[in-house]
Amino acid sequence: MRATQNDELLFQLPMLALRGLVLFPDMMLHFDVGRKKSIEALNAAMADEQKIFLVSQQDIRVDDPSENQLYKVGVVAKIRQILRMPNDNVRVLVEGLFRARWDRVVRDRPFFLADVEELPDRRAQDEVYASALIAEVQDAFDVYANLTNKLPPDVIMNVIAAQDPGYTADFIASNIMLRLEDKQSILEERHPFKRLEKLIVLLRRENEVLGVERQIHEKVHEQIDKNQREYYLREQLRAISSELSEGENPQEEAEQYKEKIKALHLNDEVADKLLKEADRLYKMPFGSHEATVVRTYLDTCLELPWNKATKENFDLDAARKVLDRDHYGLEKVKERILELLAVRKLTQGVGGQILCLVGPPGVGKTSIARSIAKATGRKYARVSLGGVRDESDIRGHRKTYIGAMPGRIIDAVRQAGSSNAMILLDEVDKLGSDYRGDPTSALLEVLDGEQNYAFRDHYIEVPFDLSNVLFLTTANDAQAIPAPLYDRMEVIPLGSYTHEEKFAIAKKYLIPKQLKKHGLNSRLCRMQDAAIHLMIDGYTREAGVRTLERTIASICRKCAKRIASGEVKSVSVTKAAAAELLGPQKFKTEDVRHKDEVGVVNGLAWTSVGGETMPVEVAVLDGSGRLELTGSLGDVMKESARAAVSYIRAHWSELQVDHEFYKNKDIHIHVPEGAIPKDGPSAGITIATALVSALTDTPVKGDLAMTGEITLRGRVLPIGGLKEKTMAAFTHGMKTVIIPAENEPDLEEVSEQVKSAIRFIPAETLDTVLKNALISRPAIHPTKSKPADGPATAEVIPDLPHSRAGLVTERGM
Structure with a gap:
């Protein structure tokens, strides 16, 4: 010291x-x-x-x-x-x-x-008040000692003989059960009187709690005595029933369970566990609650397909026919399934595979699961994971709990009735977590081919082999899937449908399905091709075909009403009839954004339901150099806007922009539909082009769209989601699309129809973008900051929808 x-x-x-x-x-x-x-x-x-x-x-x-x-x-x-x-x-x-x-x-x-x-104690001079406080705390302590019956006699004697207020408070506080915060509060109080006052309040609170606990204990003791009396009475009743040969015999029931267990030829661990439960049932009295729990457990275990498996179909041609008959397009998924069948046909020993179909809603992720099961000859079961927050939904509940049941995985296997079934885990990206556990973590063992051969459900408590199960998962957004779970799956992306694909799907699948559903046929209701094209272009704008199917169902209902009422005998739905039945068109073919305008540029964005065009508008006003960003933009897009302004300030001479624009002009950058959050690293060149157009009063081509991010030196960085973005440009009638030069290899995934209708311009620098986007302006001179040839820097973060990097937003540029 x-x-x-x-x-x-x-x-x-x-x-x-x-x-x-x-x-x-x-x-x-x-x-x-x-x-x-x-x-x-x-x-x-x-x-x-x-x-x-x-x-x-x-x-x-x-x-x-x-x-x-x-x-x-x-x-x-x-x-x-x-x-x-x-x-x-x-x-x-x-x-x-x-x-x-x-x-x-x-x-x-x-x-x-x-x-x-x-911290010395403060002086306490009022001896009368001190005596009263000590007496009060001694009375409260006496009640506490009687309720607990755990305090040593010497502690009680020291409290009775205590005379010093400060010492009394410290001694009692150190020898009774109080929360840490309460003891610390007494320790921090320097005045002996206030210390005793706090202790009195705490002792009275503890006495109330102990009093209630004693009442609960007495009630429980009475209930135990009552249960023991009922047990003896039930035993007597069972003996009387046995003598009179009335009711079921638990011993015979247990023997029946043993015979069923032995007939399954299970492995030693599982058989020993189930036989042990049957022995417990043998010794239990008839009608007891625990016997009911054991019966339910044994019934559940015996219903599982321990040694049952369907014969798998390895005929690749037959499987191809089934997949082609049920689904149009989806070539990557079909090829992957055929590859799986081919490998299993050659090896006969490959375990279950885990495939994940990622794509916007309505593109056929869920419906293809039944076709895969049919093509492979497997039983089918579906597990919906949307909104699941409890880990027990995956792993099951302990059978000792009231209302316990197996988890969804084991329940799906039981429903399928086959150990090599195909199980669809739908909406795996919408799993949640809370205080009851993380179901995503529980799925890690299920979807890991190296350890799911011995999956243990909390309810059945014995290992079950899931290695032969073919798991298929679906998700709308791969970024919402946790990385450990994502790593265990093979991701197959599904893109948006083109107009022709939607037309083929509607004519081959959707219309026959809805006609049958509404009691119609091709003679009673015939839809012409022009009407189908109108429904696709004028009443739906989506990545999949769900809204299109609802639109077809709406026409079928209206036709069914007219036929059922006797107004007509049959209906031929022409383009004009479809427009009359459906009302005003929701979407126009000709878009006002095709006009050549100053300060307006068509950007391309990726959303959870496919691609979308997103115009960026810039207004230059007299002011003091203020930059305003509106449209519910995220931090990344705000940074892109500031980078674009800095680039223009650095190259004002080459761009022929007023050198003092950042001092005497206010710039307002707006992205319409402000209620929808927007973010993502691919709006840089769009914002920069709109700024240059507004500052130089130069129009931008209305039938041109672009996507890409820029650096302060004017390099155009690569982006993700090119397939969805180009599909959006095609849908909205764009003729030209500017893309980063590093994204040229991604054009192989773009539909041939899109590539034949759109001219793609690869751009390495912003100079190329401006030369092709602006209609009439002075020549753009090469800038000093043009980057040297070389690989992309580490700052590139592609926003590909199935990338593990990027931002999760409702609309990402």
Whole structure:
């Protein structure tokens, strides 16, 4: 202990953090020390004057607390005894000397060394009030001692004989069960009277709680006696029923279960577990609740397809015919399924595969699962994971709980009735998590081919082999799937349908399906091709065909009404008739954004339902150089706008822009549909082109769209989601699309119809973008900052929908 220069009451002492304990002055305390920092503090104290400052930590769960996680007030103690224990632990006996408060931690390694200031008790001169307080606290303590029956007699005698207010409060607080915060509150109170007042309140609260606990204990004891009496009565009733040969015989039922278990020829671990449960049932009285639990458990286990499997179809030609008959397009999915069949045909030993179909709603992810099951000859079961938040939904509940049941995976296998079924895990990206557990983590074992051969459900409690199950998962957004789960699946992206694909799907699948559903046929209701094209272009704008199917169903309902009422005998739906039945068109073929305008550029965005065009508008106003961004833009798009402004300021001469525009002009950048959040790293060249157009009063081609990000030097960086974005450009009638030069290889995935209708211009720098986007403007001179040829820098973050990087938004540029 060392006093500082200006204060005799300030010491430097080793400081030790107590976990869940509070020491009071003049009290002895035993505790074990295992943390390395605490042992170092004890060694330092023993090397000096055997004095140490003990302070409680605020959160007992923290293993290595910082100074901010320690209470300020503690007790300076004298180390009386140290015993070395096994496992490098130390048992310490200390005696509290006086209250103290640490002002500053001098260092925290290898132990806490702190400046400590003594906190003496304040004087209490009113002896009458002191006597009254002591008497009151003694009465409350007497009630507490009677309720607990756990206090040693010497503690009770010391409280009865106590006369000093401060010591009485400290002694009682150190010997009763109080929360850590309550004990710390008493320790921090320096005035003896206030300390006793706090203790009286705490004792009365504890007495009320203990009183209620005693009442509950007495009720439980009475209930146990009642249950024992009922048990004896039931035993007598069972004996009487057995003598009269009435009711079922549990022994015979248990023997029947044993015969069923042996007939399944299970492995030793499973058979032993089920036979053990049957033996328990044999010894239970008839009608008991526990017997019902055991029966339900055995019935569930026996219903599982332990050794049942369907014969798998390895005929590739037949499988191809089934897939082509049920679904139009989806070539990548079909090829992957045929590859799987081919490998299994050659090896006969490959375990279950996990495929994940990722794409916007309505493109056929869920419906193709039945076709795959049919093509492969497997049984089919579907598990909907949307909104699942409880881990027990995947792994099941313990069978001892009321209402326990197996998890959805085991239940799906039971429904399928085959150990090599095809199970569809629908909407895997919409799993949630809360205090009941994380179902995503529970799926890791299910979807891991290296360990799902011994999957343990909490309900059945024995391993079940899932390695032969073909798992197929679906998701709208791959970014919403956690990385560990994503890593266990083979992702197959599904893009948007083109107009021709939608037309073929409607004519071949949707119209026959809806006609049959509404009691019609091709003779009663015939839809002409022009009407189908009108429905696709004028009433739907989506990545899939769900809205198109609803539109067809609407026409079928109206036709069915006319036929059923006797108004007509048959209906031929022409283009004009379709327009009359459906009302005004929701979408126009000719878009006003095709006009050549100043400060308006068509951008391309990726959304969860496919691609979309997104115009960027810029207005230049007289002002003081303020930049305003509207349209619910995210941080990435805001940064792109600022980067575009900086690029123009740096190249004002080549772009022939007013050198002082950032001082005397206000720039307003707006992206329409402000209620929809927008973000993503692919709007840089769109914003920059709109800015240059507005600042130079040069129109931009209305039938041109673009996507790409820029750097401050004018490089055009690659983007993701090119297939969906180009589909959006095609749908909206764009003739030209500017893309980053590094995205040229991605054009192989773009539909041939889109490539034949759109001219793609690869751009390495913003100069190329401006030359092709602006209609009539001065020539763009090469800039000094044009980047040298070389690979893309590490700052590129593609926003491909199935990329693990990027932002999750409702609409991403």
